[in-house]
Amino acid sequence: MSAYISSPIRTDSIIRKYKIGLKKGLGQNFLVDTNIAKKIASKANISSEDIILEIGSGIGSLTEVLLSLSNKIICIEIDRLIAKAFKDIFTERLGEEIELIEGDALKLDYCKLSEEYKINKIVSNLPYKIAAPLLIKILIEAAGIDRLFVTIQKDIADRVIASPGDKNYSSYTVKSNFLASYNVCFQVSRNCFRPKPFVDSTFVEIIRKDSSVLLKELIGIQGEIENENKAVINFFKFIDDCFSNRRKKIINSLAGSSKKYLDKKVLIIKLLNEINKDENVRAEELKLEDFIFLYKNIIN
Ligand code: SAM
Numbered sequence: 001m002s003a004y005i006s007s008p009i010r011t012d013s014i015i016r017k018y019k020i021g022l023k024k025g026l027g028q029n030f031l032v033d034t035n036i037a038k039k040i041a042s043k044a045n046i047s048s049e050d051i052i053l054e055i056g057s058g059i060g061s062l063t064e065v066l067l068s069l070s071n072k073i074i075c076i077e078i079d080r081l082i083a084k085a086f087k088d089i090f091t092e093r094l095g096e097e098i099e100l101i102e103g104d105a106l107k108l109d110y111c112k113l114s115e116e117y118k119i120n121k122i123v124s125n126l127p128y129k130i131a132a133p134l135l136i137k138i139l140i141e142a143a144g145i146d147r148l149f150v151t152i153q154k155d156i157a158d159r160v161i162a163s164p165g166d167k168n169y170s171s172y173t174v175k176s177n178f179l180a181s182y183n184v185c186f187q188v189s190r191n192c193f194r195p196k197p198f199v200d201s202t203f204v205e206i207i208r209k210d211s212s213v214l215l216k217e218l219i220g221i222q223g224e225i226e227n228e229n230k231a232v233i234n235f236f237k238f239i240d241d242c243f244s245n246r247r248k249k250i251i252n253s254l255a256g257s258s259k260k261y262l263d264k265k266v267l268i269i270k271l272l273n274e275i276n277k278d279e280n281v282r283a284e285e286l287k288l289e290d291f292i293f294l295y296k297n298i299i300n
Contacts, residue, residue, distance in 0.1 A: 005089065006061040008032040011194055014059050018085040022195060026079060027127030029193035030058050036192050037065040040203060043185050044123045044149040046070050053119045053145070055105045055134070056127045059085050066123055067097060074117050076101045076108070106130055110142035122148040128197065132156050132172060139179035139208060140229055148180075148206035151188055157202035164287050171243035175236050177288050178214065180206045217292050238295050242283040250283050264298055271297050 003010045011032050015022070022028040031037055040062065046052065046069040057063050057075035059082060066073055075098060077083045083102045090098050099117065101108070105127075113119065122145055126134065131152045138145065155168070160176040161184060162168035176182070188201040215228055218235055241257040242250050251268050254261040261268070269279045275290050286294075 004034040004037070004061075005059055005064050006031050006034045006037045008194065011059065011061065014085055014089070015194075018081055020059075020081055020085065023079070025129065027056070027129050027197075028058070028079065028082070029128075029195060029197045031061040031125055031192060032194045033192035034065070036188055037062050039186065040123065040125075040149065040151070041065050041069055043203065043205065044121065044147075046121070046123070050121050051117055051119050053113070053117075053122045053124070055122065055124045057086060057100070058082055058125075060089055062123070062125055063090070063098070067093070071097055072099075072117075073097065074099045074101065074113070074119060076103065076105045078102070078104050105134060106137065110138045110145070114142040114144045119145055120147070121145065122150065124149075125151040125201075128153050128199075132159075135206070136172075136175055136179065139176075139206075140232055143208075143211055146208040148208075149185075149203070150206065151201045151203045154187065154200045154202045157182075157184060157204050160204070164285050169284050171236075171239045171283075174239050174243075174288055174291055178209070178232075178235070178292075180208050182206055218295065234299070235292075235295055238299060239291055242286075242291065242294075246282070246284060248282065249280050250286070251279055253283060261298070268294070268298060 005011065005014070011030050046066065048071050050070050051072045052066060052070050052074070054063055054066065054073055054075045057077045063073060063075060077086060077100065080102065083100060086100060087094060094100060122138065138148070158168045159170055159172050160182050162173045183205040185203045185205055188203055190197050190200050211228065215231055219231055241254050244253045244257040248256070251265055254268065255265065271294055272279060272281055275293060277286070
């Protein structure tokens with residue numbers, strides 16, 4: 001029986017055989033710790049009914065372990081040479097238990113993809129560079145995927161779990177928490193990857209929030225939703241405006257980002273007072289509920 005793909009010896013031999021020149025820009029750091037792969041699979045609580053999406057499948061280090069528990073995995077990989085190695089390794093299982101999509105994960109439509117394959121879970125060691133925008137994109141688009149289990153850069157995990165006033169609290173924190181809640185499961189040392197990245201990682205469980213409840217909160221019960229995703233995107237634009245200058249008071253950040261806020265200064269101060277804040281407050285001091293309250297009353 002051959003060693004696991006996630007064993008250092010097998011990973012090295014695949015890299016050598018296919019002459020894979022690993023690209024830092026694409027976050028090509030392969031998992032070389034089978035215990036971590038098994039720990040990920042166990043935390044993701046996979047059953048044979050699950051249809052899993054794995055983004056950035058690489059040479060299949062995690063795929064192999066996930067496949068021992070699940071009957072169907074949809075993989076996405078951007079690198080053609082790595083995809084070639086993957087197809088050779090899993091040749092007998094392709095088209096049956098595994099579907100490989102060769103392409104850019106940032107360009108896919110996750111609403112269509114999740115419906116087409118009936119995906120209910122994501123389990124991935126995400127490519128570092130795209131992890132932050134990709135998670136937001138998936139949470140907005142794929143209403144059917146309610147659980148994501150992902151390894152992400154530690155500093156991104158620190159941002160999603162930050163509280164108001166923390167140094168890591170940002171517009172990304174507010175957006176991420178509008179869409180989902182987060183459980184940090186365990187840390188993954190940089191030593192578990194080949195080549196070794198510059199940073200450590202965190203394995204996180206992400207639980208999507210119910211979008212109908214969220215939208216009701218956002219646009220009020222009287223609101224007419226033409227396009228649900230558009231409502232979320234408009235709210236996120238407002239969050240960006242609030243954080244457009246971290247060192248400025250929120251009223252000045254808003255005034256500086258769009259003329260439409262200029263004649264609403266009095267209203268904004270009144271609304272801030274209603275949530276027990278004064279006009280000097282900065283965006284990083286407000287919690288998600290405060291942003292929803294402000295948005296509903298300023299924009300609608
Ligand atoms: N899943 C494998 C593992 O655990 O060893 C590989 C993980 S590695 C951190 C990330 C993988 O994502 C690489 O194989 C890389 O080529 C791929 N990747 C990078 N950017 C991508 C993108 N935009 N779309 C799809 N795959 C991408």
